[in-house]
Amino acid sequence: MESMLNKLKSTVTKVTADVTSAVMGNPVTREFEVGRHIASGGPGMCWRIYNGTKKSTKQEVAVFVFDKKMIDKYQKFEKDQIIDSLKKGVTQLTRLRHPRLLTVQHPLEESRDCLAFCTEPVFASLSNVLGQWDNLPSPVPNDIKEYKLYDVETKYGLLQMSEGLSFLHSGVKMVHGNLCPENIILNKSGAWKIMGFDFSISSINSSDAEPKYTCKEWEPNLPPLCLPNPEYLAPEYILSVSCDAASDMYSLGVVMHAIFNEGKPVFQVNKHDIFKSFSRQLDQLSSISPTVLNKIPEAVREHVKMLLSVTPNVRPDADQMTKIPFFDDVGAITLQYFDSLFQRDNLQKSQFYKGLPKVLPKLPKRVVVYRILPALTSEFVNPDMVPFVLPNVLLIAEECTKEEYIRLILPDLSPVFKQQEPIQILLIFLQKMDLLLTKTPPEEIKNSVLPMVYRALEAPSVQIQELCLNIIPTFANLIDYPSMKNSLIPRIKSACLQTSSLAVRVNSLVCLGKILEYLDKWYVIDEILPFLQQIPSREPAVLMGILGIYKCTFSHKKLGIPKEHLASKSLPHLVSLSIDNNLNLNQFNSFMVVIRDMLGRMEAEHKTKLEQLHIMQEQQRYTQSPPRSGNQYVNDSTPHLHTISHFMSLTLEEKQRLAKEQEQAAKLRNQQPLAPQTIRPASTAKDLTSSLLNNITSLNSLSLANTARPAPVQGATIAAFPASSPMVSNGFNPPMGFQTGGMGMGMRPPGGGLYGGMATTTSTPNFGALTQNHVSVGQTNKAPNMAALDSLFTPSKPKVSLNQMGPTAAPGTNTPWLNQYGSAQTAQTQLQGVSAGMGGVPTGFGMQANPFFSPQNFSQPAATPSMNQSGVKHSASVNNDLKDLFG
DSSP states (O other), X not given: OHHHHHHHHHHHHHHHHHHHHHHHTSGGGGTEEEEEEEEEEXXXXXXXXXXXXXXXXXXXXXXXEEEXXXXXXXXXXXXXXXXXXXXXXXXXXXXXXOTTBOOEEEEEEXXXXXXXXXXXXXXXXXXXXXXXXXXXXXXXXXXXXXXXXXXXXXXXXXXXXXXXXXXXIIXXXXXXXXXXXXXXXXXXXXXXXXXXXXXXXXXXXXXXXOOOOXXXXXXXXXXXXXXXXXXXXXXXXXXXXXXXXXXXXXXXXXXXXXXXXXXXXXXXXXXXXXXXXXXXXXXXXXXXXXGGGTTSOHHHHHHHHHHTXXXXXXXXXXXXXXXXXXXXXXXXXXXXXXXXXXXXXXXHHHHHHHHHHHHGGGSOXXXXXXXXHHHHHGGGGXXXXXXXXXXXXXXXXHHSOHHHIIIIIHHHHHHHHTOOSXXXXXXXXXXXXXXXXXXXXXXXXXXXXXXXXXXXXXXXXXXXXXXXXXXXXXXXXXXXXXXXXXXXXXXXXXXXXXXXXXXXXXXXXXXXXXHGGGSOHHHIIIIIHHHHTTOOOOOHHHHHHHHHHHHHHHHOSSSOOOHHHIIIIIHHXXXXXXXXXXXXXXXXXXXXXXXXXXXXXXXXXXXXXXXXXXXXXXXXXXXXXXXXXXXXXXXXXXXTOOOHHHHHTSOHHHHHHHHHHHHHHHHHTOSOOOOOOOOOOOOSHHHHHHHHHHHHHTTTTOOTTTSOOOOOOOSSOBOOOOTTOOXXXXXXXXXXXXXXXXXXXXXXXXXXXXXXXXXXXXXXXXXXXXXXXXXXXXXXXXXXXXXXXXXXXXXXXXXXXXXXXXXOOOTTOXXXXXXXXXXXXXXXXXXXXXXXXXXXXXXXXXXXXXXXGOGGGGOSOOOOOOOOTTTXXXXXXXHHHHHHHHO
16 A cells, blocks of 8 residues: 555656646746646646746736647647647637636747646636546645535626627627536636637628538547537537537536536536437437436526527527526626726726625625735725725725735735825724734834824824824724834824814823823823923813823822822922813812822822831831930930020921921830829939939839829920929939920020029020939949839830820919910910821911811812813814713
8 A cells, every 4th residue: 555655656746747847848937937736627627727927027827738748649640639729729718808718828838848828817627626636736735625616606607607608609709619617717816717719610701690600520539639528518519510609508508507516517428429429318408307407596497498408599698698687696796896897987986885895794705805805906006996995905804814914905905004195095094993903914013004193193184183093092002012102102292282173182182091001100200291281271171181181190000190299290280270260160179189189199108108217217216226324315415495585586497397306206205104203302412313213113113004194285395394393204214304494495484593584595404413413323232123114115005295294384383474375385286186197387387278178178079070061162072082081
């Protein structure tokens, strides 16, 4: 078995090599490149068909080759007869020109080994399609083996044959004489063409008279290639040696029978006893059985029966066959109209192309791609017809695979991308931009498709710009990021700034808002948001479009606006826009909703940052700084204590800074202190040392729950200590002696002397007397008990402010300056609730001064953004586009 396959393989290889060498010696090869063997056809399937290209123009052709080695078995005179018959057929075909006849591109050329000529591109012969694979390459190509004729192809093919015969009979006064499947060629577009005029007979009468044809008598001894196919020959050829146009119509009837019966003719003919076979056939035709025609469609069955009639006069002529109802098919009529387009004017063509989209879905894909598409693309040379043809081409492209689109459609479509007139071409492409970006290769998109979009944005027509801006968001996800960032966005911004049309400006903002999600966060912050401040107009629609972009950027989880940008640029811009007189109440409320959201997020983020920073500072302080001794604490200066007169002379900024420092100091000492105890002042170092030890050793015995806790004092000052200059123990620092002057503002109680009167200069607590006689704790004989100190650092202790660490003023103390500034403390008390959120603002900037913190200013509920009816007059689509941005 293996040796047999190897022998077959070597035989095929040898035959292929022989044919190639034979063709290479033919003059046809001077102008044409010969490709692979694709089909066979002609009388007796003797012509091998190759694909090829013309060297000078790269035009695709089919090369028909007859190898003379096929007839080596015949005598020389028989060989000459065969060659003469084949030459006659090709010469006659070359002389005739008609759409239904195979078009010859290069006439017959003869060499020592072969005959060859070139025609239009060919797919196969009808005989190959019907299953006769003689003289085909091995293995048989899959496209031929799997080819099945659709109904519309069969109908229109038979209609084409009828039209071809009508041309021969009426126009040329010629009888074909050998119409059969091997002489019907399907070109690359699927059209059926007639060839094989080897046995054609021309009329012997003048053109005006009734044509008369002379027929040769059948000669059984001639080689088969010198005789027509008897299975498709009319009976009168053999029995009465006569023929006319009706003889071809009989052949057409047999062809129709073969098409619907898997390539089988009506009768099988015994070629050795041809006369007897035809006599028997004549009897059968006189009373033809219904079973013979049962596979033929009922709509044409009676016509086929008439074509197969024994009497020639009963057979319908070719012109009558073109008008039978069987050919009144939408697909067949459409294909027929395409074949006659060259006869139509532009108005007729435009009407036809307008209705074509309704027909295309009803046709098989193969017919649409290989028959209709080439006819449509051929109209691209006529600019006036492009707007009518282009929608159909793009409709076909949707049904094609990407490979088919690149191979069959894109080469013809690329030049159309660059056409700027008529303007409808651009509109059609914009509406199908998703298709183009999906199936076009990236390089072609960059070079042809996107430049077309850029031209639309720069077009002088407002309608083109509007359409382009509305369509861009639908395919923005298909555009590569560099092209969008460097080419598309700058043109949209330019269109928005330079246009005089309100509709274009609003649509530009809406377009930007819809494609924000495809952009990078920092590109939006650096390029889009600053651009919004450059827009000159203040129409309500434009303002709402600007607000929409801010809102989308602010709320989008991928984008967002940093708090620094909110504080320095976004909020100032929005606040200035919000009070524009063109806005109505609902639009103003929309602005305020966004502004409040931005303020809230900015406050929360910055507060969180400060809290985290404080925690880190606290941890660093307690983990890295060594504990301080009493002497160090006493010798520290206190730069934050000032006199009242100096405090009142501070600027607003200095007061604000002072408030921040006091707030930070309160947080640093935010530990629960022990209740301060009033002790007698130490007059000597011994008394001071013993007092210090007594306070330290008594820490464990103190109860925080039972000790009266001083009431917190609101405001920025600390209440004065009693005039006796007590020592206060706070639990973790050595006992200190404080003056009775108020902390933070240098206030003293009245009475004169050291503790009396109102200080006029900045003063600090005087610890000189204490430091001179102070004795270190480490010099005592007994180590102090530090358990109470450790307990202060446990997390279970609640934190209190710095104000709670100071003692309450004596009940009977009535200081004039305290009453004088009581209202100021009340104001500070009111401000304290606001200062926590604002990070220490100057005194006087309270809820009355900042409208964004006045709840009564926002009592109006947030309304859905709406457009002022008088705001946009140039485009009715602005409101809907803005709603897309605001949800």
